[in-house]
Amino acid sequence: MSKPIIGILGARMVSTAGPVPVQTDYVNRAYCAAVEKGGGIPLLVPVPSTIEDGLEALSLCQGILLPGGIDVDPRFYGEDPLPVIGVLDAEVDRFWIAAVKFAVEKKIPVLGICRGLQLANVALGGSLYQDIAQKNKDHFLHTQRQNRDYLMHQVLIQKESRLASILGTESIYTNTMHHQCAKEPGQGLTVTAWTRDQIPEAMESDDGQILLVQWHPEELLESEPRMVALFSDLVKRALAAR
Numbered sequence: 001m002s003k004p005i006i007g008i009l010g011a012r013m014v015s016t017a018g019p020v021p022v023q024t025d026y027v028n029r030a031y032c033a034a035v036e037k038g039g040g041i042p043l044l045v046p047v048p049s050t051i052e053d054g055l056e057a058l059s060l061c062q063g064i065l066l067p068g069g070i071d072v073d074p075r076f077y078g079e080d081p082l083p084v085i086g087v088l089d090a091e092v093d094r095f096w097i098a099a100v101k102f103a104v105e106k107k108i109p110v111l112g113i114c115r116g117l118q119l120a121n122v123a124l125g126g127s128l129y130q131d132i133a134q135k136n137k138d139h140f141l142h143t144q145r146q147n148r149d150y151l152m153h154q155v156l157i158q159k160e161s162r163l164a165s166i167l168g169t170e171s172i173y174t175n176t177m178h179h180q181c182a183k184e185p186g187q188g189l190t191v192t193a194w195t196r197d198q199i200p201e202a203m204e205s206d207d208g209q210i211l212l213v214q215w216h217p218e219e220l221l222e223s224e225p226r227m228v229a230l231f232s233d234l235v236k237r238a239l240a241a242r
């Protein structure tokens with residue numbers, strides 16, 4: 001059985017690593033390595049000049065990975081920005097939202113991570129807390145200062161959810177690098193994991209096409225080897241869907 005191509009939606013930044021600043025389309029290496037470890041072939045899909053061209057590129061992919069990144073512009077869930085909002089890029093959001101809708105229409109399996117969870121939820125009509133303090137003012141620490149592979153907080157997973165079945169457990173420690181979280185779930189999505197401070201940590205679609213986690217499993221393949229199952233599950237779904 002040949003390996004499926006997993007499209008990873010690109011982010012943008014100005015790289016200042018060289019002698020002059022350079023506009024850059026990029027994805028963290030950890031996502032590509034995790035897709036490879038899960039049995040897929042990663043393909044970077046940068047934010048295109050026209051959304052149509054970007055969707056054409058996505059049509060080459062059997063699975064789609066939405067990685068982490070900046071905050072989702074609150075205009076896309078009908079709110080004005082509060083002082084707690086972080087860095088935004090509405091043009092990136094527009095492409096990613098179109099990509100999620102395209103994936104649903106074409107039944108392409110999706111794995112969303114961190115911003116990817118938040119963006120997919122918004123794309124399907126859901127909303128976010130612009131900062132988790134709005135959800136629970138006594139929230140735990142969700143923006144860790146440890147290295148990215150540190151297992152920071154415990155996530156409790158709903159029994160009989162797809163996530164529990166994939167990870168083979170109803171409780172797992174994860175890293176945490178977010179200050180926003182899901183509020184209203186989007187169409188067809190259900191929250192299936194939380195920390196004990198009631199912050200949603202995972203969502204999944206009723207039809208099994210979309211799996212979303214709020215932590216960064218791609219950074220945990222050494223410190224929590226069970227996390228590779230999230231990527232091999234995406235690969236398995238991609239093979240089944242094509």
Ligand SMILES: [Mn+2]
Pocket residue numbers: 142153175176177178195199201214
């Ligand atoms: Mn968290």
